[in-house]
Amino acid sequence: MNVSLTSEPLRPVVQTRPVPPALIEALSQRFGKQLSLAQVVREQHGRDESSFSVPPPDAVVFAESAQDVSDAVKLAAQYKVPVIPFGAGSSVEGHLLAVQGGISIDVGRMNQVLAIHAEDLTVTVQPGVTRKALNEAVKSTGLFFPIDPGADASIGGMCATRASGTNAVRYGTMRENVLALDVVTASGELIHTGTRAKKSSAGYDLTRLMVGSEGTLGILTEITLKLYPLPEAVMAATCSFASLAEAVNATIQIIQMGVPIARCELLDAVTVRMVNTHSKLSLPESALLLMEFHGSPAGVQEQVETVQAIAAEFGGDTFEWAHTPEERTRLWTARHNAYFAGVQSRPGCKVISTDACVPISRLADALLDSVLETQASGIPYFMVGHVGDGNFHMGYLIDPNSPEERATAEQLNHQLVRRALALGGTCTGEHGVGLHKKGFLLEETGVGAVAMMRAIKTALDPDNILNPGKIFEL
Structure with a gap:
């Protein structure tokens, strides 16, 4: 497959649409204290975990029911003003940024x-x-x-x-x-x-x-x-490898053997070091698989024995077991906080994240070369992977005031995606397209598929008010 990607824009296109005073007045009458025009509230709803900086929405509606959401959208639709849904604000691809202005609808109070x-x-x-x-x-x-x-x-x-x-x-x-x-x-x-x-x-x-x-x-x-x-039996363990390649190849073998492993996560040595510092752990600072097994006691034991044998073939060290629920929680909390461990390792940095996923047989081809390229660039990074399903993330830790670092990180991301697509994979396994990956969607899906997506969007949202500017441009 010959993939030729055009360069992604480093900054999102911001083209705000005016919010008439009449709409703000109508929202104020309908929602009262559930409407906020405060700068600090608007700014809170105008940023996520992406590296983009975009002006905040013009107002925030705190919805407390489906009727609230419906009424807010009806009012916005009268004036053809954008509405952007807001949940926890934890997206990493610019999904909730108000690139065309408008109203943020916060559903956080709808939490029943x-x-x-x-x-x-x-x-x-x-x-x-x-x-x-x-x-x-x-x-x-x-x-x-x-x-x-x-x-x-x-x-x-x-x-x-x-x-x-x-x-x-x-x-x-x-x-x-x-x-x-x-x-x-x-x-x-x-x-x-x-x-x-x-x-x-x-x-x-x-x-x-x-x-x-x-x-x-x-x-x-x-x-x-x-x-x-809830599984009758749960066992969690870590296993260290002398090299990243051995850890990845062990993972490929585990999946190809049909082991119904519940979790299989990969961290490289750089990331393990960050996680240890952030979460006060003492994991061996080498390529590491974090694994968990679910099932009946007999079924779990069978899975464990199979995985231990495979790991040994690739030089995997002795398994370190998390024996109690508290130990398992601590281990997986540390893994979930790997992003924040990376951010903590370079105070003041911003993260440009990647999210490639490839067929399991091509995981080593995609991941190992991407790590080597990043190391050669000198850009600080972390690397984690849901490698059991071929998904991995690089987080490039850039100085937000350095155009050179941003350009280098974007080029690394560009090369990683090019590699993933050439191997039959995708530019995003779970984060979504948002703003950051729009430049890759056409290459992955083709002209006809994107045209169909645009047709669906236009049919369901003819005035383009629902989170406009995301996934593709109209």
């Missing part, structure tokens, strides 16, 4: 678990519920929700970006785990997609269309998810 149907293994929640709060709410039922992006993200945001995390190798991503949605459309109408049934062949799959649409097709107000029984 509405119904737990333990007998059907489903739960219905509002979009502002976070993943940790959800698992706290359902733990007494003996069930859990496995999707766990690093941040304590909102369920609505996780749906919008089609998030995954460390458990995806066994339990899938949000794509596989969302059953039904309530959605406010660009006209302010509230529609319902999907059911609590395990499957359906009724018409177009609008649920899948909305999951991953990044707020550009509708604003989610209610979400029904799959739950899973």
